[in-house]
Amino acid sequence: MEILSYAGGDRVVKTNPVLIVLFGATGDLAQRKLYPSFFRLFRSGALAERFAVIGTARREWSDAHFRDVVSDSIQSFQPTEAEKAAFLSHFYYRAHDVSDVEHYVHLKEWADKLDDKYDLEQNRMYYLAMAPQFFGPIVTHLKGQQIVTDKGFNRVVIEKPFGMDYASAEKLNNEITKVFPEEDIFRIDHYLGKEMIQNILAVRLTNPFLEPSWNREYIENVQITFSEELGVEERGGYYDHSGALKDMVQNHILQVLSLLAMEPLAAVSDANIQTAKIKALNDVRVYSPEEVRENFVRGQYAAGRLGDEGFVAYQEEPNVASDSRTETFVAGKFMVDNPRWKGVPFYVRTGKRMTEKGTRVNIIFKKVPVNPFDAEKDVPANDLTIYIQPTEGFALTMNRKEIGQGFNTQPIKLEYRHDSEMMENTPEAYERLTYDVILGDATNFARWEEVAQSWRIVDAIRETWDSEDTEIPKYAARTMGPKEAFDLLEKENHQWAWRPDEWYRERGLLKG
Numbered sequence: 001m002e003i004l005s006y007a008g009g010d011r012v013v014k015t016n017p018v019l020i021v022l023f024g025a026t027g028d029l030a031q032r033k034l035y036p037s038f039f040r041l042f043r044s045g046a047l048a049e050r051f052a053v054i055g056t057a058r059r060e061w062s063d064a065h066f067r068d069v070v071s072d073s074i075q076s077f078q079p080t081e082a083e084k085a086a087f088l089s090h091f092y093y094r095a096h097d098v099s100d101v102e103h104y105v106h107l108k109e110w111a112d113k114l115d116d117k118y119d120l121e122q123n124r125m126y127y128l129a130m131a132p133q134f135f136g137p138i139v140t141h142l143k144g145q146q147i148v149t150d151k152g153f154n155r156v157v158i159e160k161p162f163g164m165d166y167a168s169a170e171k172l173n174n175e176i177t178k179v180f181p182e183e184d185i186f187r188i189d190h191y192l193g194k195e196m197i198q199n200i201l202a203v204r205l206t207n208p209f210l211e212p213s214w215n216r217e218y219i220e221n222v223q224i225t226f227s228e229e230l231g232v233e234e235r236g237g238y239y240d241h242s243g244a245l246k247d248m249v250q251n252h253i254l255q256v257l258s259l260l261a262m263e264p265l266a267a268v269s270d271a272n273i274q275t276a277k278i279k280a281l282n283d284v285r286v287y288s289p290e291e292v293r294e295n296f297v298r299g300q301y302a303a304g305r306l307g308d309e310g311f312v313a314y315q316e317e318p319n320v321a322s323d324s325r326t327e328t329f330v331a332g333k334f335m336v337d338n339p340r341w342k343g344v345p346f347y348v349r350t351g352k353r354m355t356e357k358g359t360r361v362n363i364i365f366k367k368v369p370v371n372p373f374d375a376e377k378d379v380p381a382n383d384l385t386i387y388i389q390p391t392e393g394f395a396l397t398m399n400r401k402e403i404g405q406g407f408n409t410q411p412i413k414l415e416y417r418h419d420s421e422m423m424e425n426t427p428e429a430y431e432r433l434t435y436d437v438i439l440g441d442a443t444n445f446a447r448w449e450e451v452a453q454s455w456r457i458v459d460a461i462r463e464t465w466d467s468e469d470t471e472i473p474k475y476a477a478r479t480m481g482p483k484e485a486f487d488l489l490e491k492e493n494h495q496w497a498w499r500p501d502e503w504y505r506e507r508g509l510l511k512g
């Protein structure tokens with residue numbers, strides 16, 4: 001049952017009482033993302049008095065040590081001592097090996113005890129922040145040892161990666177759906193919790209001048225760039241078996257593509273959005289090997305320099321094989337075969353150790369067929385840019401007449417960025433998504449059919465690459481990827497709309 005909690009003053013926050021059982025409580029994700037998110041929910045009143053967290057992992061931690069760890073991870077919010085103490089008093093730790101049945105017996109005792117203590121109405125969220133091979137066994141034991149309750153809600157949050165290909169994802173899905181109905185399975189894609197990704201639909205559906213032009217008549221191509229400055233850091237062990245295609249394209253990039261390509265909705269609900277996204281993904285062409293070779297390129301970063309700083313090659317990173325053929329960069333062209341998008345390329349690129357962090361979408365509109373002021377001179381295309389991170393906002397480039405005599409035209413940018421104060425108050429993706437789970441809102445989560453279709457699309461690319469032993473193009477660390485990624489667009493008379501300043505600087509086109 002939903003209750004209202006008061007977050008100070010007269011602000012009312014909708015919430016539910018809940019016990020969060022967190023698997024992987026000692027891990028990186030929990031410490032960097034989840035505890036800070038829980039704290040922000042606590043501060044806002046969305047997690048109020050009636051919540052408790054049981055953290056589990058194999059390490060033999062006491063409650064006191066667990067609370068110290070959680071306390072460290074929320075330090076940047078500068079909580080008062082009283083606020084911190086109140087928040088931490090809801091945290092409990094139980095050492096637990098997920099493959100040991102006995103441990104679930106103790107977990108159940110603790111879950112029931114905390115349920116009574118905090119009056120949680122048997123509402124439970126099981127957050128699986130662990131490696132995917134554990135997801136199946138955990139849900140099976142949750143059911144087998146009757147930790148799943150009869151009365152309240154029982155929602156399971158599954159971290160990515162959801163499988164490593166279609167077959168493993170389907171097996172995992174079968175294991176989970178034996179225990180939880182689809183509406184209680186929350187497959188996290190943290191990009192769906194980001195402010196500007198949620199804004200894609202708001203902008204599309206509430207600006208009537210845009211929707212009529214959101215199709216092949218007006219749009220020349222769509223570009224999705226998710227570039228990362230960082231290398232693989234300490235995640236080489238995972239990444240070397242994954243690569244950029246599975247790590248970023250199968251989930252985040254295809255999710256964003258489906259939001260851009262889906263049919264408009266008259267009324268928004270989680271079911272409507274998910275159904276429209278599934279339809280868009282089903283229309284994405286699954287490539288033949290020949291089409292993969294034509295439309296997708298990969299790359300791996302070699303050693304590089306930017307300014308005074310030097311960077312090692314991917315193959316020299318910790319826990320990466322010295323002869324690794326894993327791609328750290330992907331660029332490609334997707335086609336959405338339906339009447340709205342026939343013939344419009346959706347270009348995507350993502351990579352590690354690129355020039356800078358930049359997540360953005362460029363919608364490139366068609367140019368005027370002839371410049372009415374000077375038929376010899378091309379007029380630049382309009383470009384609607386959605387800045388996702390690090391900066392958030394929109395820009396629309398338009399053409400205007402240069403001031404003065406004649407009709408020389410010139411592109412100008414109409415721009416909106418959130419100000420820094422507003423961004424500090426913007427809920428972080430994990431905070432938003434955790435809150436959605438508490439409320440039972442699945443809008444920003446992926447349904448099985450979306451995950452399944454994304455794997456079919458990506459498996460076709462992976463299988464072609466795996467069947468070939470061709471050289472993987474190298475790009476110098478802290479550049480925008482291999483030359484092949486630029487050729488991919490140039491052969492179709494297109495070019496990447498976003499090139500960071502450094503790209504222009506290297507070519508002597510920008511001073512300073």
Ligand SMILES: NC(=O)C1=CN([C@@H]2O[C@H](COP(=O)(O)OP(=O)(O)OC[C@H]3O[C@@H](n4cnc5c(N)ncnc54)[C@H](OP(=O)(O)O)[C@@H]3O)[C@@H](O)[C@H]2O)C=CC1
Pocket residue numbers: 023024025026027028029030056057058059096097098099128129130131132159160161
């Ligand atoms: N870190 C990140 O930024 C992101 C992570 N993810 C996903 O989140 C999940 C967790 O990632 P991350 O936190 O980085 O991983 P970590 O390796 O840091 O943490 C793994 C956790 O699992 C626990 N664990 C391992 N084996 C067992 C076992 N047999 N029984 C009980 N607990 C066990 C570990 O604790 P202990 O050793 O004490 O048992 C630890 O708490 C993964 O699926 C990852 O892909 C997704 C997006 C981003």
Ligand SMILES: O=C1O[C@H](COP(=O)(O)O)[C@@H](O)[C@H](O)[C@H]1O
Pocket residue numbers: 228247248359
């Ligand atoms: O899921 C993942 O995302 C991160 C990038 O996320 P962001 O929110 O920092 O943009 C990526 O670094 C990681 O490899 C991948 O697993």
